[in-house]
Each structure stands twice: as C-alpha cells, then as structure tokens.
Amino acid sequence: MISRVLSAELAEHAGQRVKVAGWVHRRRLLKSVSFLIVRDRTGLTQAVCSGELPVEESVVEVTGTVTLSPQAPGGVELTSPELAVLAEPAKAPPFDLYRPTVPAALPTILDHAPVALRHPALRAPFEIAAASVAGFRSALDGLGFTEIHTPKIVASATESGADVFGIDYFGRPAYLAQSPQFYKQAMVGVFERVYEVGPVFRAEPHDTARHLAQYTSLDAELGFVRDHRDVMSVLRETLAGMTEEVRRRAAPALTTLGLTPPEVPEEIPSIHFTEAQEMTGEDELDLSPAQERWLSEWARREHGSEFLFVTGYPMAKRPFYTSPDPGRPGHSNGFDLLFRGLELVTGGQRLHRYEDYLAVLGERTEPYEGYLSAFAHGMPPHGGFAIGLERWTSRLTGAANVRSATLFPRDLHRLAP
C-alpha cells in the first residue's frame, strides 16, 4: 500500500508514485485535458486528468506519478492519476472556496463556519492563533511558569458584578467566570508563577466588532516582583515568544495573508498616563479609543514601535485588587499595552497584604472569602496580565472584526453554529 504524502512534501518525491489525499479544491476542464486541484492541510496539489471529475469539496485520494511542471503549484504535478472518492458533498458550499479573495460577507462566513473556514485565507488566522498560543506557553515555560486549570463555574459574580452569565448549578445559582483572576493570584502562593489558557465569559450586551461573550484569555501571574515593571518585562518576553513562534510555525499562513508579524523591541516604550493625557490634551480618568489610536501612532513615529505601554492608570478606573503607586497618590501600578491603536493587554501589580484587601473591601468581604484566604496565609508582591487571544489575532491579521479570529463566535445574537 502506498502511504499518503502531503502537498508541501510532494517535490521531495519527484519521479515516484505517491498518494495525495484531500478535498477537491477546483476542477479545470479544458478541451483535451482536465486539472484536478486537491487541497490538504499543507497546500494544493495539481493532478493532470481526463474526463469527468468529482465536484468541488469531494474528499478524494489521488495516486499518481510526481512529475516536474513549472506551471503547477509547488513546481510538480501528479500524472497518470488513479482517483478514489472517499466522500461526496451533499450540498454546494455557500461560496466558491477556490477564489483567492473570499467572495462572502462575515455573517455568511460565520453561519457556514464548518465549510467556510476551509478557505485558505479564512483558515490562516487560526493557524496564526495556534502558533501564538504555543509561543505564549513556551516563553512562560522557559521562565519557570506552571500551567494551571481553574474553575469556570463560580459561586459569586465578584470581579465586576455586571455582565455575568447565570447558571443553574444543581438547583443553586452560580455564574460563569469572567476571568481566572482570583485563582491565578491564589496560585502564586503555590507555584509562584502560573499561566492559564482558557475561555472566559462576558454577558456583553453591546454588539460591537471587538466584544465577544466568550473569548480565550491568555493569563499569567507571577510572584516576587519589585513592582509592575517586572510584570511588563515578562510580558515583553511573552510577546517576543509569540511573534517568534508565529514566524516559525505559521509561515504558510503569513504567506497566504501577505503578513509580517511585528517586531517586539528589546524595550517596549512606556508612557505614564498623565503624560499621555497631556500629550493628547484630554483630562478624563481613562483613555478614549481615539487617544489610544493617537498614542499608538506616536509610538510608531517616535520610537519605531508597534507596542506602547501606558502606566499609572488612575486607581479609580482599576479593579480593587490593583496596587497603588506609592509615589503618585491616585495613580496605580496598573498598565495597559497598546498594539496598533488598540488596548491589547491589561496588567499590573496587585495588592498582596491581607490588611490591604480588608481595607479596600471594607464591609464587602463575605463573597471574597475563598480569595482572601490566600492573602491571609502570606503572599509575596505579585502581578500579572491577560491577553485576549482573538483580539491579538485580529490585530495581527488586520481583521476589522474580532469574529474573523474566532472559530465559532458567541455574542448577543449568535449561539450557533
């Protein structure tokens, strides 16, 4: 039996008889000859056939002789083919998957995701996402982090209170976790340095191009930091690991989309919130989307960097567990990372002393009992960050909508497929 060869490996087998398997990407019927283009996970193979050919998206095995052909994809094609059809499609795709440019709008793509994502240009972002996550993990593994898995069902909607999904948990009310924040902090007490890649849930009532009801959060948290600057330094290493792995693992996807991943500078430029406000001439407690775009453009122009840290956000706009900046009253050791005009990462140093938590929570300690117990038993200065995977991928690929970087998005309107 001849074993299968992948499209990308075909040229290594010139002159040999091999088997290629995949989907019929396209048929081209000429007068005296016909071409069958087969798509597998590594690319396309052309087979020179004659007569009737199976329709597009048929699943086929083609056994043939690998023959040099400068015009064929990859410089080789299969001649004298024998064809076996493994499965025939019962329906035609919602649009032609072989056209270089996707001839469909986002709702059509999302409605038909299982078939639409077969289009190489629509599949590519997910190959970039997979490589990014691999880079996130390898960077943190190299820095002594331990991967953890924490509960997605929680007893109280503690972190923000709003935008939370309720569950019937054996007849009791419970909620879907909005982040692994409390658990990753508690686990700093056990492992010192932890990360988690997992789903988080936001009952986001706004229908925008950048919000999802479920997204994949890349979370990290580390102990024994001096302050937020040590966290930013680990984040810089992590981003460098992510882009490196994208280059290494997702080269074909980058080619398909015509992309080059960003350079992560040795030192990502950083600006304090108050300076950012002065430069942009506004005076609010947060940065507007327009300010974020302006600052990103400024960092690119002045520092040649597509990344920019904004540090020292006002305490009033950061969650209760944020550590204040001891040198600047009202400001925090919390930061955001802007990437290509958009906030990509939120992070910072956290409070670590039990008495500080009691002070900020006041009377409201009861729903935080399990969380607080970690601090009652001695916790080091620590901090961390969270990267939204789909947001990262959509920025990297230049997608206008985060849903183009989500296999099966969930939002206000969409619960299927």
Add this chain to the structure above:
Amino acid sequence: MISRVLSAELAEHAGQRVKVAGWVHRRRLLKSVSFLIVRDRTGLTQAVCSGELPVEESVVEVTGTVTLSPQAPGGVELTSPELAVLAEPAKAPPFDLYRPTVPAALPTILDHAPVALRHPALRAPFEIAAASVAGFRSALDGLGFTEIHTPKIVASATESGADVFGIDYFGRPAYLAQSPQFYKQAMVGVFERVYEVGPVFRAEPHDTARHLAQYTSLDAELGFVRDHRDVMSVLRETLAGMTEEVRRRAAPALTTLGLTPPEVPEEIPSIHFTEAQEMTGEDELDLSPAQERWLSEWARREHGSEFLFVTGYPMAKRPFYTSPDPGRPGHSNGFDLLFRGLELVTGGQRLHRYEDYLAVLGERTEPYEGYLSAFAHGMPPHGGFAIGLERWTSRLTGAANVRSATLFPRDLHRLAP
C-alpha cells in the same frame, strides 16, 4: 542589588553572597542557633540564624553566604543571613505544611486549597499534570495537529441530553458544552488534525471519587484514517509524549511522590470486547469496573503493559456518531483505553458520510443542523479520542480521589473556593 537565586540553583553559588526568597517553611529553634527553612518553587533552603524568627508561611527574602553543609538540604546553607519580611500571615495554616506526610483529610485540603496546596506533596500532582499537558501538545504538534478553541456555550444539549447545565444566555436558554465533540469533528474538515485542551461540564448528580462537574478534557481528532487503528496509533504516540514530558519536566514532583511514570509499550496490547467478555465470563453490553480491573491486571501479567485497548464495543453503548465495524454486525470501531484498572480514554472512528448521519438521526436532525452541515460538505474518514486530565493525573499519582488532582474541584456539593 543582589538578584534572586532559586533553592535548586544554590549549590552553584558556593562562597557567594546571594538572595533567596520564599515562604518560611519551618523554624527550628535550638539552644544556641536557629534554622530557618525557606521554601520556593524549586525546593528548600536552610539559613543559619540566631534569635527570633518569623512564623511559618511568612514571605521572606534572605540574603546570605552560600556555605557547604552536608546536613543541609542540597548540601549548602546560607550563613550570616540578613532577613527581610515581605508579608506576614494573618492566620495559621489549617495544618502544618512542613510535615512530610499531609496531616489532613481531603475535605480540609479542598476547603483550604489556596494554602493547603503549598504542601510539596499536594502541589506535586499539578506539576505532573502541567507536564502531561505539555507532552500531549508537543506529541500532537509533532504529528501536524492544530490547536483549536471552541465554544463552551451551546444552543442545545445534543450529545447526551442528560447531565447538562443550563444557562441564561441573554434571556434565551443555552447549555454548557459537555465536550468539544461536534466542533472538533467539524474542524477536521478545515485543519484535518486538531486538538483542544479545555474545560468540559457535566451536571453529574452522583457523588463519587471519580466524577467532577468540570474537568479538563484533552481532545484530539484526525482525518484520513483507515479506521480506529490509526486513531489508536496516534493515541499511543500521545501517551508516550505525555510520560516523556512528565519525566523531563516534573522530575522533582516524581521524587517528592516517589513515583516512576509508566512505560508506554511500542504497541499497546489490544483485546476485542467479545473476547474480553469471554475471558471475564460476563455478557453485558458494557464492561463493569470489576471487569476493567481484571483486564488491566491480565494485561500487566500477560503483556507487561499498564495500558490495554478494548476494541469493538457494542454499537448500542456508543454515541450515535460512532462508526460501526463493517466486519462485525452490532460492534463498533470504538475503543476504550484501560490504564491501571480504570477506563482512561474513550475514542474511535466516527461516521463521516452525510447520509449515514441522516440515517442514524432519523427525524431528530433539527438540533444537529450546524453539526450536520460539516458532513454535507464532504468529510474524510476520521476519528479521535478524549483523555480526562484529572483522571490521568490521579491514576499516575495513585490518588484515591480525582479531586486530589483538581486545583478547585466542582461537584454536586462543592462550588467554592
């Protein structure tokens, strides 16, 4: 400023002045001298002190001279120490974390997880789990798989119907996904080979030592298989990758627990369901726990293997998407993998033709619409498997209860911490 050195690296710095940071694991106060044992993520460091010492679980930095001392852990200790306390515990731990054997029962450990898991013997299973997941991924990455992230909120409780958690999804009913089964199958049409590591949810009404309401499922699915045997072969590679990575990354945890990971044989022995029934003298549609234990013991005795495949389970006991065995009516191309007396993995070949799905589902196609669309557009023969991470880790560590391999278990009674 002296930068931090980890306990495990201390011996490399003999004669130097270094800083160690961690938790006070134990104080030992003798007449003329006192010892402070500091615990960090890599082990213990002894410092020779005098006078009052901070209580256990205080977070400290100790700067001292690395001095050879055969009696100390790692053969070195810190002398002439300067001590800085970063945080003091407000409460005493529920039990002494420095005792070699854990002096507490499981409910106490689970109730106090943020501090209890600091005990090296209780932390070790999670280091083994993290290494196992890394091995799962690296094995599959090496075989051309793509990592995916699929929705955990679904529109209908389709796979089994029972044991599902209901959610209020923007006023509409929805459910927590019991597995990524349908999504991973659909994504075979896009990536050919996919895996996902993520939470799955079972509203499991039984309070047993092996069931959880949320667990971490290691899922894989691959296309262009001959039949279930190709899936079993990939599973064998995956298990070998997992044990290899446990040996490589979790050596200290293995030492702490006194464990050796199992050998994964080049070929895992396999037995057909009907033979298994004949050997154990029973005649049901499934294997009982007692039969599973007997068969595992038999595989160890006869084949020197801690793993055993049971193939050809009756169609009546497998899910509707299971491919039948064309050679044995009533039997499937589904398998289980037994490991140390327990079912660890379920897998098999799936149906891949649209018409086969229409035939098995009959009138019930409506809730499966999104799922079926993948098959309507041409799908190759495929199959896959799912490994329960916590079950794997608890078998590997010899834990009597799967909760010992779960950071924060969720079950019928437990929703916190």
